[in-house]
Structures are given as C-alpha cells and as structure tokens.
Amino acid sequence: MERASTVIRADDGTATVINVFDVDASKQQELIEVLTEGAEKVMQHRPGFISVNLLASNDGSRVVNYAQWGSLDDVKATLANPDAQSYAKKAAALAEATPHVYSVVSVHHA
Amino acid sequence: MERASTVIRADDGTATVINVFDVDASKQQELIEVLTEGAEKVMQHRPGFISVNLLASNDGSRVVNYAQWGSLDDVKATLANPDAQSYAKKAAALAEATPHVYSVVSVHHA
Numbered sequence: 001m002e003r004a005s006t007v008i009r010a011d012d013g014t015a016t017v018i019n020v021f022d023v024d025a026s027k028q029q030e031l032i033e034v035l036t037e038g039a040e041k042v043m044q045h046r047p048g049f050i051s052v053n054l055l056a057s058n059d060g061s062r063v064v065n066y067a068q069w070g071s072l073d074d075v076k077a078t079l080a081n082p083d084a085q086s087y088a089k090k091a092a093a094l095a096e097a098t099p100h101v102y103s104v105v106s107v108h109h110a
Numbered sequence: 111m112e113r114a115s116t117v118i119r120a121d122d123g124t125a126t127v128i129n130v131f132d133v134d135a136s137k138q139q140e141l142i143e144v145l146t147e148g149a150e151k152v153m154q155h156r157p158g159f160i161s162v163n164l165l166a167s168n169d170g171s172r173v174v175n176y177a178q179w180g181s182l183d184d185v186k187a188t189l190a191n192p193d194a195q196s197y198a199k200k201a202a203a204l205a206e207a208t209p210h211v212y213s214v215v216s217v218h219h220a
Contacts, residue, residue: 004119004217004218004219005117005118005217006118006119006217006219007115007116007117007118008115008116008117008118008163008176009114009115009116018130018165018174020128020130032215032216036215036216039216039218040218043218044218044219044220045220049220050219050220051218051219051220052217053118053214053216053217053218054214054215054216054217054218055126055128055212055213055214055215056212056215057210057212058182058210058212058213059210059211061210062212064128064212066118066176072168100167100168100169100171100172101168101169102166102167102168102174103165103166103168104163104164104165105142105146105164105166106142106164107114107115107116107161107162107163108114108146108149108150108154108161108162109114109116109154109160109161110159110160110161
C-alpha cells in the first residue's frame with residue numbers, strides 16, 4: 001500500500017496515536033520491518049483503523065508511528081487485542097516506545 | 111486555515127520535521143498558541159513551506175508539531191532564520207523540544 005495517501009484535518013473526530021520510538025541506529029531498519037508487518041497483518045484489519053504512517057529519522061535514532069483511528073474506543077480495543085500486543089512487545093524489545101493519544105488542533109498551509 | 115488538509119505520502123521527496131514537546135499540562139494551551147502564531151506569522155511565509163500540523167495529547171503532557179517542507183535545504187534555511195529562532199525560543203521556554211528530520215517510509219490503509 002505504498003501509494004496510499006493519508007489526510008490530516010483538524011476537528012474531524014478521529015483519534016491519532018503517535019508512538020515515538022527511541023532506537024539504536026543499528027536497529028532502526030529492523031524496527032520499521034516489525035511495525036510494517038504489524039500494520040499489514042494486524043492493525044489494518046482492526047475495526048476503526050484508518051491509517052498507519054511510518055517515518056524514519058534521517059539520523060537513525062527515531063521511528064515515528066503516526067496512526068489514525070475512527071475513535072478512542074477503537075484505540076482502546078486494539079490495545080487490548082492479543083495480536084496487537086504481540087507486535088507491541090516485538091517493537092518494545094528493539095526500542096523505547098512513547099505512545100500518546102492526540103487530537104489534531106490545527107492545520108496550517110502556505 | 112483550520113479547514114486546510116494535509117497529505118502524507120511515502121517517497122514524495124519532501125522533508126518532515128516532527129518536533130515533540132514534553133510540556134506541563136498547565137502550559138499545553140499556551141504552547142499551542144505560540145506554535146500557532148509562529149506558523150502563521152513566520153513558517154507559512156518561508157520558502158519551501160508545505161504545512162504545519164499541531165496535535166495536542168489528550169493527557170495534556172505533549173504537543174507534536176508535524177511540519178512538511180519541500181526539501182532539507184528549506185528546513186536548514188528556516189532553522190537559521192532569526193524570526194523562526196525567536197519563536198523556537200518562546201516554545202523552548204515553555205516545554206522541552208525534541209525535533210528530528212524524518213522521511214516517510216510507508217503509508218498503510220485499510
């Protein structure tokens with residue numbers, strides 16, 4: 001699904017989960033592979049899933065998983081799902097994760 | 111520009127700067143106001159600017175500034191701009207900033 005595109009809008013009622021991974025540069029690629037597999041095998045089949053967007057920092061030290069869900073309840077249900085937890089554990093073995101739930105406050109364009 | 115929408119795509123040649131602010135919940139709103147003013151008065155007039163997307167964590171402890179630029183050179187030029195630096199200082203007085211430059215690796219949809 002490399003050609004898909006994601007839309008960010010303010011006040012659209014969705015829940016955004018941004019998980020920032022602090023990772024050793026030697027493991028950045030392996031972490032991305034785990035998160036990609038988790039997105040394809042588990043996340044994108046979950047109720048309320050909208051998108052997962054994976055970003056790699058140019059310096060190798062971070063990976064950001066920017067995920068959109070229909071509602072906060074969808075997020076909570078997925079956090080409690082054993083398959084999702086299995087991928088979260090694999091990622092946690094490679095990097096320090098800092099996940100938070102966010103709302104889009106504003107979008108500014110030129 | 112609240113009604114604008116931002117598009118995330120992999121491999122589109124843009125540079126993404128994600129700045130994660132660790133903030134005291136009592137200052138989250140003030141930080142958002144500083145970043146909003148900086149986006150409107152400085153960032154969106156800079157060469158190569160595509161978008162600034164501001165997200166507030168539901169627990170009050172984080173603000174994420176997800177910014178898109180045409181190229182890494184545009185990012186470097188803006189980091190060296192005195193007006194941009196002035197807003198960065200105002201934000202740094204309110205919160206701990208962790209900015210990194212990223213590339214979008216992949217986008218996954220249902």
